Amino acid sequence: xxxxxxxxxxxxxxxxxxxxxxxxxxxxxxxxxxxxxxxxxxxxxxxxxxxxxxxxxxxxxxxxxxxxxxxxxxxxxxxxxxxxxxxxxxxxxxxxxxxxxxxxxxxxxxxxxxxxxxxxxxxxxxxxxxxxxxxxxxxxxxxxxxxxxxxxxxxxxxxxxxxxxxxxxxxxxxxxxxxxxxxxxxxxxxxxxxxxxxxxxxxxxxxxxxxxxxxxxxxxxxxxxxxxxxxxxxxxxxxxxxxxxxxxxxxxxxxxxxxxxxxxxxxxxxxxxxxxxxxxxxxxxxxxxxxxxxxxxxxxxxxxxxxxxxxxxxxx
Amino acid sequence: xxxxxxxxxxxxxxxxxxxxxxxxxxxxxxxxxxxxxxxxxxxxxxxxxxxxxxxxxxxxxxxxxxxxxxxxxxxxxxxxxxxxxxxxxxxxxxxxxxxxxxxxxxxxxxxxxxxxxxxxxxxxxxxxxxxxxxxxxxxxxxxxxxxxxxxxxxxxxxxxxxxxxxxxxxxxxxxxxxxxxxxxxxxxxxxxxxxxxxxxxxxxxxxxxxxxxxxxxxxxxxxxxxxxxxxxxxxxxxxxxxxxxxxxxxxxxxxxxxxxxxxxxxxxxxxxxxxxxxxxxxxxxxxxxxxxxxxxxxxxxxxxxxxxxxxxxxxxxxxxxxxxxxxxxxxxxxxxxxxxxxxxxx
Numbered sequence: 012x013x014x015x016x017x018x019x020x021x022x023x024x025x026x027x028x029x030x031x032x033x034x035x036x037x038x039x040x041x042x043x044x045x046x047x048x049x050x051x052x053x054x055x056x057x058x059x060x061x062x063x064x065x066x067x068x069x070x071x072x073x074x075x076x077x078x079x080x081x082x083x084x085x086x087x088x089x090x091x092x093x094x095x096x097x098x099x100x101x102x103x104x105x106x107x108x109x110x111x112x113x114x115x116x117x118x119x120x121x122x123x124x125x126x127x128x129x130x131x132x133x134x135x136x137x138x139x140x141x142x143x144x145x146x147x148x149x150x151x152x153x154x155x156x157x158x159x160x161x162x163x164x165x166x167x168x169x170x171x172x173x174x175x176x177x178x179x180x181x182x183x184x185x186x187x188x189x190x191x192x193x194x195x196x197x198x199x200x201x202x203x204x205x206x207x208x209x210x211x212x213x214x215x216x217x218x219x220x221x222x223x224x225x226x227x228x229x230x231x232x233x234x235x236x237x238x239x240x241x242x243x244x245x246x247x248x249x250x251x252x253x254x255x256x257x258x259x260x261x262x263x264x265x266x267x268x269x270x271x272x273x274x275x276x277x278x279x280x281x282x283x284x285x286x287x288x289x290x291x292x293x294x295x296x297x298x299x300x301x302x303x304x305x306x307x308x309x310x311x312x313x314x315x316x317x318x319x320x321x322x323x324x325x326x327x
Numbered sequence: 328x329x330x331x332x333x334x335x336x337x338x339x340x341x342x343x344x345x346x347x348x349x350x351x352x353x354x355x356x357x358x359x360x361x362x363x364x365x366x367x368x369x370x371x372x373x374x375x376x377x378x379x380x381x382x383x384x385x386x387x388x389x390x391x392x393x394x395x396x397x398x399x400x401x402x403x404x405x406x407x408x409x410x411x412x413x414x415x416x417x418x419x420x421x422x423x424x425x426x427x428x429x430x431x432x433x434x435x436x437x438x439x440x441x442x443x444x445x446x447x448x449x450x451x452x453x454x455x456x457x458x459x460x461x462x463x464x465x466x467x468x469x470x471x472x473x474x475x476x477x478x479x480x481x482x483x484x485x486x487x488x489x490x491x492x493x494x495x496x497x498x499x500x501x502x503x504x505x506x507x508x509x510x511x512x513x514x515x516x517x518x519x520x521x522x523x524x525x526x527x528x529x530x531x532x533x534x535x536x537x538x539x540x541x542x543x544x545x546x547x548x549x550x551x552x553x554x555x556x557x558x559x560x561x562x563x564x565x566x567x568x569x570x571x572x573x574x575x576x577x578x579x580x581x582x583x584x585x586x587x588x589x590x591x592x593x594x595x596x597x598x599x600x601x602x603x604x605x606x607x608x609x610x611x612x613x614x615x616x617x618x619x620x621x622x623x624x625x626x627x628x629x630x631x632x633x634x635x636x637x638x639x640x641x642x643x644x645x646x647x648x649x650x651x652x653x654x655x656x657x658x659x660x661x662x663x664x665x666x667x668x669x670x671x672x673x
Contacts, residue, residue, distance in 0.1 A: 029500050037516045148657070152650035154601050156608050157624060157642040160631060164639070168632050260505035267507065268605065272628075282508065286515050287610060294512055298504065305503045 015313075023306035030302040031084075034295045035077050084296060093288045098296050102278055108178055109277035111188065112195055112269065113261040120200035120207065121254065127204065128211030129243060135216060143208065150205025159198040159272040166194060176274035195273045199266060203257060207250055214246040221245075244319055251315050255308035263301025362586075369662035376658025379651035386648050390462055393455035400437050401449050405456035406616040409447035414438050423447045432634045441636060444626060454641055457618035461645070464534045464612075464619070465600035471538030472545055472595050477588055479542060480549025481576045485557055495550070498543035507605055510540050514611030528614035533606055537599045544598075545591050552584050586663045593656030597649045604645055620645040 047064035055063075064070050068079050083089040087099040127147070131140045167175035173194050179187040218224060219242055227241045267279030274280075278297060285293035360368075370376060397404055413420045416434045423443045424430050430443040440451035483494040501509065513536045518527045525531055556562065557580065565579050606612030607621025615622075620641040627637030 026500070026503060029496075030504065033500065033504075034512060037512055148653050149646075149650060152597070152601075152653050153646050154604050154608075154649075156605070157638075157645065160624065160628060160638055160642065164631050164635050256503075260508075263505065263508075265505035265507055267511075268608065271609075283511075283609060286511050289515060298508065298512075301505055301508065302503060 015310075019306065019310040023303065026302045026306055027299050030298045031081065031295050032077070034298045035080065035291070038289065038291050038294075039073055080292065080295065084292075084299070089292045089296065091285060091290050091293050093285070093290045098292045101281055101293070102296060102300065105276055105278045105281055107181075108275055109262060109264065109266065109270070109279060111178075111181060111192060112199070112266055112275060112277060113258070115192070116196040116199040117203075117254075117258050117261070119196055120203040123200065124204045124207035124211060124250075125243075128208035129215065129238070131208060131212040132215035132219065132242075132246075133238065135212075140212075144212070147205040147209050150201050151209070153201065155198055155202055156268045156272055158201055159195070159269055162194045162198055163272070176272075178275045192275075195269050195275060198272075199261070199269055207253065210249050210253065211246060214249050215242055218242050218246045247319055248316065251312045251319070255312035256305065259304035259308040260301060263304050264297045265301070366586075366662040370658055373658045373662065376655050379654040380658075383648065383651040383655065386458065386644065386651070387462060390455055390458035393452070393459050396455055397449075397452045401440070401452050402438070403449045403452060405448065405452050405618060407448060409443070412447060429633070430630075433636050441640060442634060444637075450623070450637065450640075453618040453623060454620075454644065457620050457623050457641065458644060458648075460530060460613055460617055460619040461600055461603055461621070462648070464530055464537070464603045465596055467531065467534035468537035468541070468599040468603070469592065469596045471535065472541045472599070473588065473592065475538065475542045476545025476591075477549055477581070477584075479546040480584075481553055481580065483546070484550040484553025485572065485576050485580065487554070491550075494546075498546050498550075501540060502543045502547070504540075506540050506602060507609075510536055510602060510606050511609050511611040513539070514606045514609075518611060518614055528617065530613065530617065533603055533612040536606070537602050540602070541595060541598060545588070545595065548587060548591075549584055552587060553580055556580055556583055590656075590660045590663055593652050593659055597652040597656065600645070600649055600652070 047060050047067065047069050068076055071079075080089065084099070087097070089098045090096060091098050091101070127143050131143045134140045163175055166172050174191050177191055179191050181188045224237060224241050227237045232240075264277075264279040264282045266277065267283040269275070270277045270279040271283050278300070281293055282297045284290075285297070393405070403409065410424045412423045414423055414431065414434060414436075415421075415438075416431075416436065421431060423439065424445065424447045428445060430445055430447065431439060432442045434440065434442065439449050441454060442450050444450060444453070479494055479498065483491040483498075514533060517532045517536065562575060562579060565575050570579070603612055603619060604621035604624070607619045608625045610625075613619040613622055623641035624638045624645070627634070627639075627641070630637045
């Protein structure tokens with residue numbers, strides 16, 4: 012177990028550095044890119060730009076710039092170039108919003124996908140299964156931003172059931188918090204429900220034909236016991252892997268489209284703005300933040316594997 | 328029976344798609360049928376997949392006919408502004424863009440069938456040209472992914488050792504970035520600077536970005552399969568015969584992974600078209616004045632309340648296209664390898 016943690020920590024650190032170098036590198040290849048001009052403001056004189064450039068070290072060689080940026084990130088003093096806000100503080104303030112969006116949406120899509128996928132596998136080939144799988148393939152063919160737009164049009168404009176945009180803090184008013192987040196939750200969940208129920212159905216159908224399932228049935232277990240204890244448990248493996256990656260990406264800001272359309276002040280919206288303004292520090296911090304979650308959840312999904320299947324031992 | 332619905336595995340979960348050839352049932356000497364012909368026959372029986380294939384071809388044909396529509400029906404190019412012009416609706420002349428800057432909605436006539444945008448451009452013409460852009464980028468990206476992904480998978484899986492040591496972490500790195508974030512960062516950076524001789528607003532830039540971002544999704548499974556194959560006897564036999572590594576890779580291993588590659592083609596195409604829409608929606612894909620379905624949806628969002636067709640018609644075209652590619656992809660997968668489990672994230 013110690014070996015497992017040590018290996019995962021080592022790979023996490025490597026991945027964090029690799030992602031930060033990639034992001035830094037992407038923006039260094041832009042020929043006309045000059046962050047000093049963004050910081051100095053629109054009407055700055057060339058002297059001011061040069062001063063800013065010197066103050067922030069943009070005139071230094073690229074590896075020194077990279078080193079400085081990383082030092083600022085880890086001391087929590089990094090500021091964005093656009094509004095001179097502290098990036099780490101911004102992430103801290105905005106993370107609860109992203110978590111309010113992503114965590115309930117993840118619960119929603121896992122529960123619905125498990126129910127629909129199991130139902131489909133149990134009734135394979137029947138009408139229910141066909142209907143569900145048609146719905147699933149439609150679900151995976153709709154981009155999130157379009158679904159968000161359609162939901163806004165249908166349930167905020169045409170039928171004014173939900174507020175169109177905005178965010179209310181959970182601490183201020185839990186009911187309003189949920190009320191404002193229903194449409195965003197649904198628009199994130201639909202795509203994953205489609206994917207996960209399809210994956211679950213096909214892996215459950217593979218398991219149903221295994222010998223040990225026949226044995227379980229032969230020894231007199233009920234259909235329900237066979238399905239939950241033997242089939243479902245063994246067909247959850249691919250779902251666990253997918254969930255780890257998707258959940259990590261969304262927590263790290265991959266929900267930027269949903270946050271933009273519904274105007275939710277989360278880290279995805281911050282990253283989307285930063286990308287639009289070519290503001291490197293928030294993008295770097297965001298990429299590293301995501302990489303951290305990816306490593307964390309891939310380690311966690313290995314632990315879940317071992318819990319689901321006792322044949323698997325955690326070795327690292 | 329099992330082939331008339333996507334992703335069908337038959338009643339008891341038994342894979343019934345691989346039914347024995349018909350000739351055996353009739354008691355005659357079974358004629359030899361290769362796996363490819365067998366798969367083709369299964370696909371031809373899959374009516375749903377064939378229907379969606381036809382739908383996809385119709386959409387492609389419509390988009391290819393965009394210049395004909397622009398020249399002979401709408402009489403306006405996709406990027407032609409017409410802010411001060413008027414159009415006759417039910418015999419009355421109306422401003423294309425009103426004095427307060429609001430563009431006209433759908434006229435359902437030959438001119439401005441779907442209305443105009445803020446520059447007075449014909450949305451129906453832009454819808455077709457935008458579709459051409461979206462499909463073209465999707466197709467180029469798919470070719471890039473197929474070539475690079477296969478090459479990376481073959482090299483890393485066959486040579487292992489040092490080659491794998493370099494290629495695998497590279498793929499892991501791309502893999503662990505959320506596709507949208509990496510794509511948007513690359514797209515914004517390259518839209519400003521371009522790459523070498525390629526200008527920033529070129530269509531090849533989003534195609535190239537999508538190509539890079541999705542390479543691991545093909546490269547990783549191919550690598551795994553090559554690693555399994557290279558330990559088999561027929562590879563040893565080829566080596567003993569004196570075949571070089573490149574010849575073994577391309578004439579011995581490649582045919583054995585080709586069905587996996589083909590199963591991935593529609594999935595990658597659908598994902599590429601979707602990712603292009605994402606990037607364009609976020610301003611990191613197709614650049615003005617060019618249109619794509621993604622940019623049209625994004626432009627129309629502010630008119631969602633007054634003119635919902637602005638966003639929703641390009642959206643419907645996008646969904647229909649991706650849906651038909653996905654259904655055909657399911658059909659191809661069932662026909663070639665009913666047990667394959669493939670998935671591409673967006």
